[in-house]
Amino acid sequence: MKRLKNPFYNRDIVSIKDFQRPDLDYLFHVANEIKTSLPNDSLKNKSIGLMFLEPSTRTRLSFESAMNSLGGKSISFGNLSDSSTQKGENLSDSLLTMDQYVDAIILRHASEGVSRYASEICKNPIINAGSGSEEHPTQAMLDVYTILNECGKVDNLNIAIFGDLKYGRTVYSLLYALSNYKPNIYLVSPKPLQLRSDPLIELKNTLNISVHENLQDIISDLDVIYTTRIQKERFPDLQEYERVKGSYKIDNNLLTNAKENLVLLHPMPRSDEIPGEIDNTPYAKYFNQVSAGKLIRSTLLHLIFTENPSF
Numbered sequence: 001m002k003r004l005k006n007p008f009y010n011r012d013i014v015s016i017k018d019f020q021r022p023d024l025d026y027l028f029h030v031a032n033e034i035k036t037s038l039p040n041d042s043l044k045n046k047s048i049g050l051m052f053l054e055p056s057t058r059t060r061l062s063f064e065s066a067m068n069s070l071g072g073k074s075i076s077f078g079n080l081s082d083s084s085t086q087k088g089e090n091l092s093d094s095l096l097t098m099d100q101y102v103d104a105i106i107l108r109h110a111s112e113g114v115s116r117y118a119s120e121i122c123k124n125p126i127i128n129a130g131s132g133s134e135e136h137p138t139q140a141m142l143d144v145y146t147i148l149n150e151c152g153k154v155d156n157l158n159i160a161i162f163g164d165l166k167y168g169r170t171v172y173s174l175l176y177a178l179s180n181y182k183p184n185i186y187l188v189s190p191k192p193l194q195l196r197s198d199p200l201i202e203l204k205n206t207l208n209i210s211v212h213e214n215l216q217d218i219i220s221d222l223d224v225i226y227t228t229r230i231q232k233e234r235f236p237d238l239q240e241y242e243r244v245k246g247s248y249k250i251d252n253n254l255l256t257n258a259k260e261n262l263v264l265l266h267p268m269p270r271s272d273e274i275p276g277e278i279d280n281t282p283y284a285k286y287f288n289q290v291s292a293g294k295l296i297r298s299t300l301l302h303l304i305f306t307e308n309p310s311f
């Protein structure tokens with residue numbers, strides 16, 4: 001690839017919709033370079049602020065680990081109960097305070113729109129690490145990168161997005177990322193957990209989408225299944241959750257009809273929708289996805305802070 005202008009330099013990463021196919025191609029190209037020659041002191045004068053106002057394992061650890069590997073530093077907002085939020089400080093003041101101490105803020109929040117708002121008031125880049133049921137753009141980047149690595153392409157693949165499509169934010173970011181390519185998308189979920197209607201209408205303009213309730217009917221067609229957990233914490237009514245909990249699952253019986261090279265992905269965390277026994281099958285690639293998380297986030301941090309990277 002010829003040297004291109006870095007589209008991530010000093011950018012906010014708020015929505016995957018802000019990035020197009022050439023941006024993703026560039027990110028994945030640099031990720032492949034960094035995989036073999038990590039620029040391990042490139043961020044030695046940089047720091048990030050981790051503001052995870054909702055729980056996280058992978059996103060938080062991968063950003064922290066990425067920053068360590070690049071020689072940078074990270075500081076953490078910690079639990080809400082340890083900060084001045086406990087004394088009534090508002091989110092704006094907490095964000096503007098963090099903005100004085102670091103060069104970029106990694107923000108996870110339960111409310112939609114908070115990352116966009118943060119990007120408008122802070123001087124340093126904001127990276128959306130998950131905003132309510134809305135978006136998780138860096139997850140989508142690593143998800144597409146994993147599909148490319150496992151399948152060698154995205155175009156013409158039959159990709160099922162399976163599970164809680166209503167509340168799963170990774171689903172929305174992934175579908176918008178995939179709309180840069182030409183896969184066939186199968187949306188598979190119990191009826192109450194179908195994709196929200198406005199995004200579905202919008203996505204149908206760019207993606208070939210079919211809607212299903214039963215994975216068994218289509219399993220033999222699929223190249224990739226991307227499963228998601230039921231997002232219990234997003235249900236406005238716990239009775240609604242009780243009606244759908246445990247209503248879908250990947251099991252060995254289902255997989256007897258799968259293609260030999262089917263790729264099973266999951267953004268994690270998981271509940272019972274992919275039981276541990278599936279981990280031992282050749283289909284299970286979700287820990288490769290976890291591994292790609294550190295690589296893609298290392299690449300993003302390097303590119304956000306480095307105007308002219310040597311790739």
Ligand code: CP
Nearest residue numbers: 056057058059267268
């Ligand atoms: N995929 C993902 O966002 O995982 P965490 O909630 O553990 O960060």
